[in-house]
Amino acid sequence: MSIAQLSPAAIRRADLAEVAAPSSIGTPTPATAPAPRIRAVPEGTEARGFVLYVGFDEAKAAAAGTSLHRVVEALKALAEEVAPGSQTYAAVALAPEGAGGRDVDVVRLALQDPSALAKHRQATETTDDADRHPAGVIVDISRKRVLLDGDSAGLTYKEFELLQYLVLREGRTIERAELISSLWDAADEDDVPNERTIDVHVRRLRAKLGAYEDIVRTVRGVGYRFDRHADVSIRQASTPSPDRF
Incomplete structure (x- = not known):
């Protein structure tokens, strides 16, 4: 029977048989094991959503x-x-x-x-x-620490809060009154905080920053500003704070 005498269905079956049959030229292709079934979840569990x-x-x-x-x-x-x-x-x-x-x-x-x-x-x-021997300043907000050329700056809690407040408002001059109202309350170490309180803490902070003290800039007659230099990096990780709709 010639190809012309075959029905379309027979031709398709013949094509499939030819593709499936191993070639007579060269080494026959060895049979392979069936592919394992793929599950979306491990065996012994079930998807619930x-x-x-x-x-x-x-x-x-x-x-x-x-x-x-x-x-x-x-x-x-x-x-x-x-x-x-x-x-x-x-x-x-x-x-x-x-x-x-x-x-x-x-x-x-x-x-x-x-x-x-x-x-x-x-x-x-x-x-x-990379923290072991870095150069410059690392203000690590997520871990509440400051590293200067790889060494801890040893800031107090209040000194770090002051620096963090300025860092998070980078480029904006913060008035002393805003720093007092945001960082101090009646339960703090200073019973009656005033502008002098801010100046003292800034002076102590700068002393601990050493050669990098000018990242906290004084704006005469107004307040203080954080100025980021090329050798200053800020680390701040997102925190989980979900809310339901």
Whole structure:
């Protein structure tokens, strides 16, 4: 029987048989074991749901003519539509302003995603190695410490709070009155803090900063300002602070 006499179905079967048959030229291809079945979860467990991290801040939501709350409600409605009876829980991830990085990465870290935490720990360990003999100033807000050329500056709690307040408002001159109202209260060491209190603490802070004292700049008649130099780095990690919609 010629090829022309075969039906289309027969031709397809013949093609498949030719592809499946080992070639008579060269070494025959050995038989392989069937591929293992791939599961989304390990054996002995079952999937009970999933997490979808959405990186979308309030400013972007407003620019798009929506809000985080509306996005959450739309996703919850979609889940109910495609999977009736499904349960949902939404949390908003809060991070310090100017934390940087991709929104979704900040969200994953803030909400304690295991893989994001592992990556963050690895990055931190690498950073710790670089801390051993670094040059310049490291203001580590997450660990409440200041390193000067690799050595601890030995700041007191109040001195670090003062520096941190200025660092987090980089480039803005902070009046003494604002520093007093923000960093001191009646329970503090100074019963009646005044502008002199601020000046004394700034002087002590600068003394401990040594050669890098000019990162805390005096603006005559106004207050103080943090000036970042090329040899100054700030470390600040996002903290988990979720809230429910």
